[in-house]
Amino acid sequence: xxxxxxxxxxxxxxxxxxxxxxxxxxxxxxxxxxxxxxxxxxxxxxxxxxxxxxxxxxxxxxxxxxxxxxxxxxxxxxxxxxxxxxxxxxxxxxxxxxxxxxxxxxxxxxxxxxxxxxxxxxxxxx
Numbered sequence: 001x002x003x004x005x006x007x008x009x010x011x012x013x014x015x016x017x018x019x020x021x022x023x024x025x026x027x028x029x030x031x032x033x034x035x036x037x038x039x040x041x042x043x044x045x046x047x048x049x050x051x052x053x054x055x056x057x058x059x060x061x062x063x064x065x066x067x068x069x070x071x072x073x074x075x076x077x078x079x080x081x082x083x084x085x086x087x088x089x090x091x092x093x094x095x096x097x098x099x100x101x102x103x104x105x106x107x108x109x110x111x112x113x114x115x116x117x118x119x120x121x122x123x124x125x126x
Contacts, residue, residue, distance in 0.1 A: 033110040035086060040064045040113055040124035051123055064093075064113065064124055091115075 042062035044051040054062070063075040066084060074080045074095060082095035091106040091113060106115040113124040 033086075033089060033108060035068065036066045036084070036091060036108050036113060037068050038066060038126060040066070040126055042122050043125045044123040046121040051121065054122075062122075064115075 040063065042054050042064075045054045046052070060075070060077060063073075065073040065075070070083055070085065072082045072084055072093070074082050074093075080095050080097065082093050084094070085092045086108060089108050091108040093104040093106060093115070095102050095104075104115055104117060106113050111126070115122045115124060
């Protein structure tokens with residue numbers, strides 16, 4: 001009788017250990033995509049007719065510069081600092097403009113960034 005309970009304890013302990021290992025493995029949000037580090041240039045914009053080459057009225061390019069520490073610089077005629085987070089393929093960019101916090105959502109495929117800029121999709125490439 002005692003060996004029956006010992007066997008059940010061991011099986012239960014093993015089952016709990018396997019469940020804990022599986023739950024820790026599920027917590028990893030890394031999908032194997034590299035982080036968006038470096039400089040990305042806005043190459044295409046969708047004003048309602050699909051993505052088309054960006055036409056600028058100035059010689060300045062719109063840039064997003066991503067640092068490995070989760071910070072960055074947004075150059076759009078002027079420069080703004082931002083913070084970024086990546087979870088799976090969802091990229092969140094947070095910046096502060098005149099004391100107001102702005103949050104932008106983007107999709108990261110490992111090479112390009114598709115950013116929703118106030119309802120206007122913008123494609124950024126290295």
